[in-house]
Amino acid sequence: MNTTITAQRSPYLWEPSSERIEQSHIKAFAESTGQPLFPYERFHRWSVSHLAVFWSAVWDYAGIIGDKGDRVFVPGPSMPDSTWFPEARLNFAENLLRGSLDRIAAYEANETGVQGSITLQELKQSVAKAQEGLKQLGVQKGDCVAGVTKNDIQGLVALIATTSLGATWTSCSPDFGTKGIVDRIGQVKPKVLIATLSYQYKQKPFQIEDKIKQTTEHLEGLSALVTFGGETDIEGIESLSWSELCNNEAEEPTFEPVPFNHPLYILYTSGTTGLPKAIVHSVGGTLLQHVKEHQLHCDVQQGDVLFWYTNTAWMMYPWLVSGLASEAAILLYDGSPVRQDSLTHLWDIADEVGITHFGTSPKYLDTLMKAGVDLKNTHSLDSLKSLLSCGAPLAPEQYNWIYQTIKQDLFLASISGGTEIIGCFVMGSPVHPLKQGEIACKALGMAVDVLDERGASVYEEKGDLVCTKPFPSMPLTFFGEGGEERYRKSYFSKRPGIWTHGDLAEQTIDQSFIIYGRADTTLNPGGVRIGTAEIYGVVDHIKEIKDSVVFGAPKDHDEEIVLCIVTEQLTEDLAKEIRRQIRTKASPRHVPKRIYQVEEIPHTINGKRVEGAAKTAALGKEVKNEASLRNPSSLQAFRQLSEKEFV
Numbered sequence: 015m016n017t018t019i020t021a022q023r024s025p026y027l028w029e030p031s032s033e034r035i036e037q038s039h040i041k042a043f044a045e046s047t048g049q050p051l052f053p054y055e056r057f058h059r060w061s062v063s064h065l066a067v068f069w070s071a072v073w074d075y076a077g078i079i080g081d082k083g084d085r086v087f088v089p090g091p092s093m094p095d096s097t098w099f100p101e102a103r104l105n106f107a108e109n110l111l112r113g114s115l116d117r118i119a120a121y122e123a124n125e126t127g128v129q130g131s132i133t134l135q136e137l138k139q140s141v142a143k144a145q146e147g148l149k150q151l152g153v154q155k156g157d158c159v160a161g162v163t164k165n166d167i168q169g170l171v172a173l174i175a176t177t178s179l180g181a182t183w184t185s186c187s188p189d190f191g192t193k194g195i196v197d198r199i200g201q202v203k204p205k206v207l208i209a210t211l212s213y214q215y216k217q218k219p220f221q222i223e224d225k226i227k228q229t230t231e232h233l234e235g236l237s238a239l240v241t242f243g244g245e246t247d248i249e250g251i252e253s254l255s256w257s258e259l260c261n262n263e264a265e266e267p268t269f270e271p272v273p274f275n276h277p278l279y280i281l282y283t284s285g286t287t288g289l290p291k292a293i294v295h296s297v298g299g300t301l302l303q304h305v306k307e308h309q310l311h312c313d314v315q316q317g318d319v320l321f322w323y324t325n326t327a328w329m330m331y332p333w334l335v336s337g338l339a340s341e342a343a344i345l346l347y348d349g350s351p352v353r354q355d356s357l358t359h360l361w362d363i364a365d366e367v368g369i370t371h372f373g374t375s376p377k378y379l380d381t382l383m384k385a386g387v388d389l390k391n392t393h394s395l396d397s398l399k400s401l402l403s404c405g406a407p408l409a410p411e412q413y414n415w416i417y418q419t420i421k422q423d424l425f426l427a428s429i430s431g432g433t434e435i436i437g438c439f440v441m442g443s444p445v446h447p448l449k450q451g452e453i454a455c456k457a458l459g460m461a462v463d464v465l466d467e468r469g470a471s472v473y474e475e476k477g478d479l480v481c482t483k484p485f486p487s488m489p490l491t492f493f494g495e496g497g498e499e500r501y502r503k504s505y506f507s508k509r510p511g512i513w514t515h516g517d518l519a520e521q522t523i524d525q526s527f528i529i530y531g532r533a534d535t536t537l538n539p540g541g542v543r544i545g546t547a548e549i550y551g552v553v554d555h556i557k558e559i560k561d562s563v564v565f566g567a568p569k570d571h572d573e574e575i576v577l578c579i580v581t582e583q584l585t586e587d588l589a590k591e592i593r594r595q596i597r598t599k600a601s602p603r604h605v606p607k608r609i610y611q612v613e614e615i616p617h618t619i620n621g622k623r624v625e626g627a628a629k630t631a632a633l634g635k636e637v638k639n640e641a642s643l644r645n646p647s648s649l650q651a652f653r654q655l656s657e658k659e660f661v
Contacts, residue, residue, distance in 0.1 A: 027417050028426060029447040038444045039075075039309040047071050051445065054455060055525055062461040062483055069098070069302060069459060069486060076305040076339070079112065080104025080271070087484075092511050094502060096484040098274055099298055105269035106278055106297045107178035111138050113341035117317070120338075121367050122167045125217055125349035125359070128366055132167050137174075140167075140260070142267040144175035147259035151206055151238045151252065155180030155270050158280070160204035160233075162186050162195060162226065163326050164213050165348040168242055168256060172208045173335065177278060177297075180270035184280040184292075187325035188213040190619055192225050193641040196232040198282045198327075201292045202493050203235040208256075210242040216350045274298030274486075280493055281329055281433050284618045284642050291500065292493035295436045296486075303437040303487035304336035310458055312371060312400060312427065313444040314340045319397070321345035322373030323360065328620045329433040330373065330404070345369060351378050357385055361393050368397035375405040377621065379412050380554050388419045400425040402442070405622060407529045409551035410451035428453050430479075430529045432515065434505065437487050439479060439515065440527045452526040460485055464521040469509060472521070476543050478533055479519040480512050488513075518545045535625040537566045539573050542603050546625060549606075552599045553577070558588055561615045564606065565629035577606035578628065578652070584611035589661035608660040614648040628652050 035041055044051035047067075049060050061068040066086035073082055083101025090096040111119075115135040122129045132140070153159060159176040163169035163185055176183045184202055186195045188210050199207075209226045212219060223246055230239055230248050238252040245255045278297040282290040308314040320337035321344070324330040337344045345367060351374075353359045364372055382389075389395065401416060401424055408428040416426055427442020430453060439462045446454040456462040461483035466472045492501045508514045518530040530536075530545020537544040546564050553562045561580040566573040581588065593605050616624045616631075619642065627637045631652035640646035651658075 025449075026447040027413055027450055028422075028424065030425070030445055034425075035445045038313050039315070040311070040313070040443065040445055043071070043075050043310055046075055054443070054446065058456050058458060061458045065459065065483065072302055072306050072310075072459070076302075076309060078104065078301065078305070079109050089484075092506070093484050093513060094488060094506065098484075098486045100274070102274040102298060103271040104274065104298060104301070105178065105180070105271055106301055107141065107174045107267065108269040109301055110174055110335070110338040111141065111267070112339065113316070117341070118343045120167055120170060120343060121319070121345045123345060123347045123363050123367075124166075125214060125353055128363055130167075131343075131367075137167075137171070138267055139265055140171045141175045141178060142264040143260035143262055144171050145178050145267050146262045146264035147240075148175055148179060148181075148206065150262075151240075151259075153179055153181050153206055155272060155276075157181045157206075158184060158202050158204040159206045159208065160184050160186075160199040160202070161326065162188050162190075162207070162209040162229070163242070164188060164210050165324065165326055165331065165346045167346060169210075169326060170335065170346060175267070178267050178269055180272045180276065182277040182280060182294075185326045185331070187327040187619065188222055189215060189220070189325070190327065191641060192228045192232075194619060195225075195229050197639070197641055198290050198292070199229075200232050200234070201289070202280050204233060205235065206238045206240060207233060207236055208240045208242075211244045211246065214349060217353065272297055275490060277490060279332055279436070281332070281436065282327070283433055284620065284622065284624070289639060290642060291504070292497075293434055294490040294493050294497075296490050299486035299488065300332065300436050301336065301339060303435075303485070304333060305339050306458065307333075307437055307441065308337055308340045308342070311438075311441040311443055312402065313425070314342050314371060316341040318342040318370040318399075319345060319368050320371045320373075321347065321364070321369045322402070323347060323351050323375070323378065324373075325620065329436055332436065334373070342370075352381065357382055357387055358389065358392060361389055361395070364395060364398060365393050370397050371400045371402060372398060373402040373404075375621070376403055376408050376412060376554075377406065379403065379408075379416070383412065383415050383419075383555070384557055390419055390421065395421055398424065400427065400442075400444075402427050402429060404429045404431075404438075405620075407531065407547040407551070408451075409547075409554060411551070411555050413448075413450045428529075430517065430527070431457075434489060434515075435485070435487050439481060440519075440529070449526060452522065452528055454526055456525065456527075464519050464527075465509070465512075473523050474520065476518055476520050476530060476545065478508075479515045479517040479529070480509065481515065482512050518543065532625075535565065535629075537564070537573065537575055539566065539575055539603060544575075544604055548600050549575070549577070549596060549604055552596050552604075553579070553592065556592060556595065558582065559592075561623070563615045563623050563625055563628045565625045565632070567608075567629070567632065569607075574607035575605070576608045576610070576632070576655075578610045578612045578615065578655075580614060581611060584609065584661055586661055610655055610658055610660050612648070612651045614645055614651075616646070616648045616652075617644045618642060619644045632656075
């Protein structure tokens with residue numbers, strides 16, 4: 015089936031029933047504001063034209079626990095100078111630990127299956143004990159606690175206990191190397207490090223006690239190490255096990271009220287062009303953005319089960335954790351998404367615990383698609399209401415495959431945002447019909463647009479994804495010396511007063527969106543802008559290709575497209591087929607001039623392919639931060655591309 019990747023007036027793949035619309039959060043929210051939900055474009059325009067009224071209404075609708083204060087939005091001289099809820103006081107943990115005490119708050123699963131669950135009552139008790147232990151270590155409001163933690167219930171307790179004290183949480187995944195961990199949490203000088211001493215991936219155990227010891231040697235100001243899965247001694251700092259930390263009589267947590275703009279999380283960019291940026295996010299901005307996205311855009315209802323396949327280093331981990339604030343249960347999964355004996359392991363778990371919202375990536379879905387998995391014939395998925403995807407654009411062919419092989423009555427949403435905003439600019443909607451290859455709408459409260467190089471708003475053509483008005487989950491700053499300057503330079507230097515996100519996007523005439531990839535990796539052969547996602551959308555579905563990366567290489571004052579693939583054997587016939595499919599499904603301009611076979615593609619630790627590092631290595635330049643890559647040795651092949659034969 016030939017499918018173009020640029021926007022079409024394609025038929026709807028799914029339409030919400032009138033019953034689903036009537037029962038949705040977004041419908042109830044619109045009624046609470048006195049604004050009509052339809053047409054959605056008008057409702058969205060109201061949300062960004064009356065920012066204070068809208069975000070105050072989100073606070074009220076979600077039942078945020080805290081004192082809102084009288085003022086909601088104080089405009090500043092420029093977008094990053096604006097202030098939200100300057101009089102508000104609240105506690106993040108208190109807003110997570112809400113609802114019926116006997117409800118399931120979290121499930122825990124790994125490569126061997128579901129390991130257990132915890133009720134809200136049990137979670138509150140665990141948080142109380144961890145909170146008391148952290149107090150005894152001297153942790154208080156304004157301190158930073160770092161985690162090298164698995165995606166499990168103990169890690170969740172550590173995070174919530176930290177935020178209950180008004181302290182700031184930051185975390186890395188245990189599969190990071192020592193340099194990758196230190197490059198991140200070493201910047202923020204945590205008072206306490208909470209770390210696991212082991213983890214498992216692809217059914218292989220890893221012992222990381224030595225890595226944790228090496229990490230502590232590089233953490234300035236560290237006063238204590240708390241370890242899961244054993245004890246270890248570090249000279250000069252207090253060392254204790256998690257069970258020792260929690261060995262106290264505390265039963266009920268207390269909650270330290272903090273300002274709306276108090277630091278909650280420090281998250282990190284991938285760091286492929288230098289030291290990772292340490293982005294500071296606020297308590298109120300994070301909470302308000304997440305309850306808006308969960309309830310209004312994903313329709314997460316009380317009692318639902320929310321899952322996203324993530325590790326503790328990616329922004330989707332705090333996004334998942336915030337599901338507790340909507341009184342949903344969350345599923346915490348640690349390990350590989352597939353097992354050697356089963357590609358559908360996660361779906362087995364989905365059936366067992368009744369996942370309602372399944373979050374994943376296009377890469378995982380493509381693995382299932384290439385293997386011919388047909389979940390309709392193997393799993394019931396009765397509870398599944400929504401499939402969510404991010405990390406890369408969802409290819410048009412994947413939309414069809416999902417409805418053909420997973421479930422027909424399914425709210426599918428590809429979402430796009432970033433670590434920098436701990437949320438989304440464009441999202442799905444439970445009341446929008448779905449078109450192939452498109453993201454349904456602008457997120458409410460987000461003044462999203464697509465601008466060309468002149469700064470004009472454009473439709474039906476590619477441009478820069480921007481946000482023209484402030485929103486609560488903008489970063490407080492970048493951590494460290496010169497952080498404010500670096501923050502403003504990153505997002506406001508191209509267009510002063512406008513957030514330029516760095517994505518190449520297209521806005522259709524009915525205000526849905528297509529994301530083509532990062533603007534800084536945009537291909538430009540013959541002066542025509544091409545998003546890398548347009549090529550991946552074809553190549554990723556060719557069965558012979560296991561992985562790929564594409565970039566532009568300078569050639570005679572122009573640029574030619576270079577495609578590198580992982581395959582059993584790159585033959586002339588395969589190269590012809592690749593070019594034929596790209597020419598047919600995209601355009602002749604998308605066809606790569608050179609195709610190389612390589613052993614592996616560079617990926618970040620979070621699994622994203624890195625066009626920039628591949629291109630930099632291929633051009634013989636220095637890749638600044640190889641520690642941010644899961645497989646830095648992969649770059650050697652790109653450094654030698656000029657010596658390799660291409661087809």
